[in-house]
Every structure is written in structure tokens, then in C-alpha cells.
Amino acid sequence: MGLRLFPREETFFDLLNGSAQNIVRAARMLQDLLDDYTDVERKAEAIKSVEDKGDDITHTIIDRLNRTFITPFDREDIFTLAKQLDDVLDWIEASSARMAVxxxxxxxxxxxxxxxxxxxxxxxxxxxxxxxxxxxxLAGPLREINRLENLADRVQRDAIAKLFSSNGNPIDVIKWKEIYETLEEATDQGEHVAHVLEGIYAKHK
Amino acid sequence: MGLRLFPREETFFDLLNGSAQNIVRAARMLQDLLDDYTDVERKAEAIKSVEDKGDDITHTIIDRLNRTFITPFDREDIFTLAKQLDDVLDWIEASSARMAVxxxxxxxxxxxxxxxxxxxxxxxxxxxxxxxxxxxxLAGPLREINRLENLADRVQRDAIAKLFSSNGNPIDVIKWKEIYETLEEATDQGEHVAHVLEGIYAKHK
Amino acid sequence: MGLRLFPREETFFDLLNGSAQNIVRAARMLQDLLDDYTDVERKAEAIKSVEDKGDDITHTIIDRLNRTFITPFDREDIFTLAKQLDDVLDWIEASSARMAVxxxxxxxxxxxxxxxxxxxxxxxxxxxxxxxxxxxxLAGPLREINRLENLADRVQRDAIAKLFSSNGNPIDVIKWKEIYETLEEATDQGEHVAHVLEGIYAKHK
Structure with missing residues (x-):
């Protein structure tokens, strides 16, 4: 099965790859913001810029999709994948914005x-x-995405349980619960990317 | 591209249009409820009636879909669109119901x-x-939907931040957070309609 | 219409049926946990085991899908259905886990x-x-799923309203609101199963 299935129109792969690279960049910036919690507003704004760039990439993909007759795999799968990558980025940005706001x-x-x-x-x-x-x-990274999403779910669950038992100020509890849920939602959206890829795999296998 | 792509079976357009018109009606009733905040329970019940009518329209579409051999575009796209329009209406109704309940x-x-x-x-x-x-x-209104969803996101974000800094009663904070989120979810579901339409566009382009 | 549409490759039906049976089992264990609220951690762990078994069934379906050339209906519909059944189970398990955690x-x-x-x-x-x-x-059970989801929505709505008017400890209000929402989300995911089935029906009718 080592053969290349899709010789046509390589640029969709480049664009989708660019979108994924942009998401890693945002995730690393979020990690840096949380590991070194200083200058939060500026760092959150920088992540917002990366999200804006992501919107541009997504629009480019959809636009090219609308102008290309033959696509490397189903038009609607490329569309769904581009959108789903964008959703991961939206939730990364939402996580940093909530810390600031x-x-x-x-x-x-x-x-x-x-x-x-x-x-x-x-x-x-x-x-x-x-x-x-x-x-x-594809199987290896898909399994890894699944494992990491399960891990994030467990970390978030325990973080919220700890929060509840902390006897903290209720407003702080509400804020933190929201932030843990937003971060977990970002990893969940990442798992949706895996589902889209599995679906493409199931069709082409 | 000014030509009409879909001469067949016009009634699906009429039905989908009727569904969208019904949603605008509910949204205007919600706006009236919130602009003139009196008689809330009765107004919320009136919105519930519009939602019930929406359910009827959706079922009519699906029923007709199941009895029609040739459809103007893919059967499952009409299905998804009808369902997604219904979801917008559900969240409009949920917003008004929460104010009352x-x-x-x-x-x-x-x-x-x-x-x-x-x-x-x-x-x-x-x-x-x-x-x-x-x-x-299609491009103009789709862009507008996208712009409005981003705007709603920002308004909701700021409203919740203001809520947190208000030193209010925690139970009130929880209630209001939920209401802002429900309204924002309604606009989000509206954006999902745009995504479905973009997907149809991508297929037929 | 009493004829069997899909004579080929019966095992997908057996596997999907096994997945659905496994979900009923988890739902009954959750019901037992809540009706007889003792030994909660052990019961929640037992539900977790049923969820793990569900993961195995889902992977078997996807794996078989990837090794089978002719499928009884569209490959991506089996895929979506298997995934969506799994989501119901995830939310059942999440409900019991939250009670324990x-x-x-x-x-x-x-x-x-x-x-x-x-x-x-x-x-x-x-x-x-x-x-x-x-x-x-199919129509009968689909209508029933829809009815039950609406009922769950109303019960959850009223439960949260009661919670708000109870003057309880805010942290307890947050916890319970989350638990009611998680249970309602499980019924909501069940309705998504109905949507997937309706979509398959719309295609094959």
C-alpha cells in the first residue's frame, strides 16, 4: 500500500499542511503563554493574529476548491477538513482570549x-x-490523537473536581471551569480532524 | 454564472425558504421580547409556537424528500440544510425559554x-x-453571516467578562452566562447553515 | 416495502446491533446507579468498562470497513453511525463519572x-x-427517539430552573447544572443517531 494515491493537484496538500502548521504554531504560543504567564494580553493578541492568518488559509483553500475541476479527493472532504482544522485554531485562540479577558x-x-x-x-x-x-x-498519528484527547479529557475532569473541592470563590470556580472546558474543547476539535481523516481513509481504502 | 442551475422540483426551494422565513420571524419576536421586556412568559410561548411550526416545515421537507425521485441537489444536502435551519430555531427558542424559566x-x-x-x-x-x-x-450573504457570527462572539465574550467583574450574586452570574451562551449558540448554528450552503456551492461549482 | 434491501455482508448489522446493545447496557447500569445510589465509584467504574468494550466494537467496525470491498450501504454512513453510537456511550459514561468524581x-x-x-x-x-x-x-423508533429527546430537554430545563430557585450553595448549583447538562447531552447524542439513520433512509428510499 506504499504507493501514492493522489498525484493530481498537489497544492491542496500544501495548503492543508500549511493550515496544520499554523495550528501547531498557535498551540505552541498558547503553551508559552501558560508556561511563562507574563505579558498575557500581548501574547493573546499574537495568537489572535495567527488565527486571522488561519482564516486566510481556509478561505484560500475554499476559493481554490471552487476554481479547480479535478481535486485529489472528494471536494466536500477537502472542504470539511479545511473547516475542521480552522475549528481547532478557533478554540486555541478562545482559550488564550479567555485567560486575558x-x-x-x-x-x-x-x-x-x-x-x-x-x-x-x-x-x-x-x-x-x-x-x-x-x-x-495514517494509522499511527490517528491513534496518537485519540490517546491525547482521552488524556486531555481525564486531566480536565480531575482539574474540575479539584476546583470544586477547593472551597474557592464561586466566580473563580466558574471562570476556571470555563477555561478548562475551552482547552479540552480544543483537543476535542483536534479529534474531529482525526475523524474526518478516518472518513477519507475509509472511502479510499 | 447568472444562469439558474436547478430548474427541477422548485418546491424544495419554497419549503427551505419558508423555513428560513419562519426563523427570521422567531428572531424578530426574540428581539421584541428583549427590547420590550414585558409579558415575558406569553412572548416566550409565542416563540415556542413558531418553533413548533418550524418542526412541521422540517418534517414536510424530509417527507417530500422521501417521496421524490429527482431532487434539485443531493438528497442528503437538502436533508442537512433542513435540519440545520431547524437547529437555529431551536436555539432561538431556547434563548427565550431561559429568560422565562x-x-x-x-x-x-x-x-x-x-x-x-x-x-x-x-x-x-x-x-x-x-x-x-x-x-x-451566495458569496455576499455568506460573508455577512460570518461577520455577524464573529461580532456575536465578541459581544458575548465581553458580556461575560463584564458579568465576572460585576461582583454579582454567583447564581445570577451562572444564569446570565448561560443566557449569553445560548444566544451566541443560536448565531453559531446560523453560521453552520452558511457552512452547509458553502458545501453545496463547492459541490456544484 | 417489507423486502430486505441489504442481503450483502450481514455482519455490519450484527456489529452495529452489538454496539447499540452495549449502549443499552450502559444506560441501564446508569439508571441502576441513580435509582440505588450506593457504591457509586464501583458502579461508575463498571460503566467505564462497558465504554471500553464499546470502543473495541467501534474499532472492529471501522477495521472491518477498511478491509471490506462491498458494504451493505455507503461506507461513510456505516462509519458515521458507528462513531455516533460511540458518542452516546461516551456521554453516558461521562454522566456516571461526574457523579463519582x-x-x-x-x-x-x-x-x-x-x-x-x-x-x-x-x-x-x-x-x-x-x-x-x-x-x-424505522419511522416508529425514530419518532420515539425524537419524543424522548424533547422530554429530556424539558426535564433538564425544569431541573435547572428548580436548582436556581433553591438558594443552594453556588458550587453545588454548578455541579448539578453540569450533571443535568451531561445527561441531556447523552439523550441529544442519541437523537444524532436518529439523524444519521434518517439520512441513510433518505438516500435509500
Whole structure:
């Protein structure tokens, strides 16, 4: 199965790859924001710029899709994949924005941990996208994405349980619960990328 | 590209259009409820009736779909579009119901603003659905839907940040957070309509 | 319409049926946990084991899908259905896990009621899956799933309104709101199964 299935119109792969690379970049910036919790507003704005760039990439893909007759795989699958990659980025950005907008004074070890998981997941997404042309190498990164999403789910669950037992100020509990959920949603959206890729795989196998 | 792509079976367009018109009606009733915050339970019940009518329209579409051999575009796209329009309406109704059920004593300028954005978004959805037959006129309303969803996201984000800094009663904070999120979810579902339309466009282009 | 549409490759039906049966089992265990609220951690762990078994079934389906040339209906529909069944189970497990992890000291009549609705919904899902081969018998269980989801929505809405008017500890309000929402999300995911089945029906009718 090592053969290349899709010789036609390579640029869609380049564009999808560019989108995935852009997401890793945002995830790393989020990780840095949470590991070194200083200058939060400026760092959150920088992540917003990366998200804007992501919007441009997504529009380029959809636009090219609308002007290309033959596509390397089903038109609607490229469309869904581009959109789903964009959703991951939206939730990464939402996580950093919430830290800034809610004026959270410090990070916790749990948000850092979630950001690290997110970076690993985004790296596995890049690997999966890179291997779209060699379908037999897709299984590894897909399994890794799944594992990381389960891990993030457990970290978030425990973080919220800890929050509840902390006897903290209820407003702070609400804020933090929202932030843990937003980070977990980002990893969840990453798993949706894996589902789209699995669906493409199922069709072409 | 000004030509009409879909001469066959016009009634699906009429039905989808009727569904979109019904959603605008509900959005305007929600806007009225929030702009003139009196008689809330009765107004919320009136919106519930519009939602029930929406369910009827959706079932009619699906039923007709199941009895029609040739459809103007892919059977599953009509199906997805009908369902997605219904989801917008569900969240509009959920917004009004929460104001009533949670016994919220007054509206805020932010919920009014969100309702106004929602009305504009639903009007753009009607325009997009109307132009399904002239695909080149779809781009304008789709862009507008996207812009309005981003705007709603920002308004909701700021409203929740303000809520957190208000030192209010925690239960009130929870209620209002939920209401802002429900309104924002309605605009989000509207954007999903745009995605479905973009997907149809991508296929037929 | 009593004829069997899909004579080929019966095992996909067996596997999908096995997945649905596994979900009913988890729903009944959740109902038991909430009706007889003792030994919560052990019962939640037992539900987790059923979820793990569900993961195995899902992977078997996808794996078989990838090794089978001719499938009884569209490859991506089997894929989507298997995934969507898995999502129902995930939310059932999440409901029981939250009771345990948040150290909830007792159940309420509303969580029991939601669990009973969920069991009925999962039984309707089994009936729908069983009748995938006789499409004309699908309408009944699909309508029932829809009815039960609406009922769950109303029970959850009223439960949260009651919670808000209870003057309880804000942290407890947050915990319970989350638990009601998680249970309602499980019924919502069940309705998504119905949507996938309706979509398959729309294609094959």
C-alpha cells in the first residue's frame, strides 16, 4: 500500500499542511503563554493574529476548491477538513482570549498540562496530514490523537473536581471551569480532524 | 454564472425558504421580547409556537424528500440544510425559554444587542437561501453571516467578562452566562447553515 | 416495502446491533446507579468498562470497513453511525463519572428521571438499528427517539430552573447544572443517531 494515491493537484496538500502548521504554531504560543504567564494580553493578541492568518488559509483553500475541476479527493472532504482544522485554531485562540479577558492572575499546572497535550496533538495532526498521500502511515498519528484527547479529557475532569473541592470563590470556580472546558474543547476539535481523516481513509481504502 | 442551475422540483426551494422565513420571524419576536421586556412568559410561548411550526416545515421537507425521485441537489444536502435551519430555531427558542424559566427580571443591553445581530444573521440566511438558485449571489450573504457570527462572539465574550467583574450574586452570574451562551449558540448554528450552503456551492461549482 | 434491501455482508448489522446493545447496557447500569445510589465509584467504574468494550466494537467496525470491498450501504454512513453510537456511550459514561468524581452525596428524582428516559431512548435506538434492513419499520423508533429527546430537554430545563430557585450553595448549583447538562447531552447524542439513520433512509428510499 506504499504507493501514492493522489498525484493530481498537489497544492491542496500544501495548503492543508500549511493550515496544520499554523495550528501547531498557535498551540505552541498558547503553551508559552501558560508556561511563562507574563505579558498575557500581548501574547493573546499574537495568537489572535495567527488565527486571522488561519482564516486566510481556509478561505484560500475554499476559493481554490471552487476554481479547480479535478481535486485529489472528494471536494466536500477537502472542504470539511479545511473547516475542521480552522475549528481547532478557533478554540486555541478562545482559550488564550479567555485567560486575558477574564483577567486570570496566574496559570495552574493543569492548564499548562492541557496546553502541552494540545501541542502534541497538533503535531500528530501535522503528521497525519503529511501522510494523507501515503494512507498506510495514517494509522499511527490517528491513534496518537485519540490517546491525547482521552488524556486531555481525564486531566480536565480531575482539574474540575479539584476546583470544586477547593472551597474557592464561586466566580473563580466558574471562570476556571470555563477555561478548562475551552482547552479540552480544543483537543476535542483536534479529534474531529482525526475523524474526518478516518472518513477519507475509509472511502479510499 | 447568472444562469439558474436547478430548474427541477422548485418546491424544495419554497419549503427551505419558508423555513428560513419562519426563523427570521422567531428572531424578530426574540428581539421584541428583549427590547420590550414585558409579558415575558406569553412572548416566550409565542416563540415556542413558531418553533413548533418550524418542526412541521422540517418534517414536510424530509417527507417530500422521501417521496421524490429527482431532487434539485443531493438528497442528503437538502436533508442537512433542513435540519440545520431547524437547529437555529431551536436555539432561538431556547434563548427565550431561559429568560422565562429562570425568571430573569430584566434584559441587559448585551442580550438586546445579541438579538439584533441574530435578526440580521437570519435575514442574511434568507437572502442566501433565496439565492441558492443563483450561486454567484451566495458569496455576499455568506460573508455577512460570518461577520455577524464573529461580532456575536465578541459581544458575548465581553458580556461575560463584564458579568465576572460585576461582583454579582454567583447564581445570577451562572444564569446570565448561560443566557449569553445560548444566544451566541443560536448565531453559531446560523453560521453552520452558511457552512452547509458553502458545501453545496463547492459541490456544484 | 417489507423486502430486505441489504442481503450483502450481514455482519455490519450484527456489529452495529452489538454496539447499540452495549449502549443499552450502559444506560441501564446508569439508571441502576441513580435509582440505588450506593457504591457509586464501583458502579461508575463498571460503566467505564462497558465504554471500553464499546470502543473495541467501534474499532472492529471501522477495521472491518477498511478491509471490506462491498458494504451493505455507503461506507461513510456505516462509519458515521458507528462513531455516533460511540458518542452516546461516551456521554453516558461521562454522566456516571461526574457523579463519582464530583463526590455527589445523593441522587435527585430528576437525574433518575433523565436516566429512565435515556434507557427508553437507547432501546428505541436498538429497535431502529434492528430495522435498518426493513426501512419501513424505522419511522416508529425514530419518532420515539425524537419524543424522548424533547422530554429530556424539558426535564433538564425544569431541573435547572428548580436548582436556581433553591438558594443552594453556588458550587453545588454548578455541579448539578453540569450533571443535568451531561445527561441531556447523552439523550441529544442519541437523537444524532436518529439523524444519521434518517439520512441513510433518505438516500435509500
Amino acid at each position: 477574564y483577567k486570570i492572575p496566574h496559570a495552574t499546572s493543569e492548564v499548562s498540562e492541557l496546553a502541552h497535550i494540545l501541542v502534541s496533538e497538533c503535531e500528530a495532526i501535522v503528521e497525519a496530514i503529511t501522510n494523507l498521500r501515503k494512507l498506510d502511515r | 429562570y425568571k430573569i427580571p430584566h434584559a441587559t443591553s448585551e442580550v438586546s444587542e445579541l438579538a439584533h445581530i441574530l435578526v440580521s444573521e437570519c435575514e442574511a440566511i434568507v437572502e442566501a437561501i433565496t439565492n441558492l438558485r443563483k450561486l454567484d449571489r | 464530583y463526590k455527589i452525596p445523593h441522587a435527585t428524582s430528576e437525574v433518575s428521571e433523565l436516566a429512565h428516559i435515556l434507557v427508553s431512548e437507547c432501546e428505541a435506538i436498538v429497535e431502529a438499528i434492528t430495522n435498518l434492513r426493513k426501512l419501513d419499520r
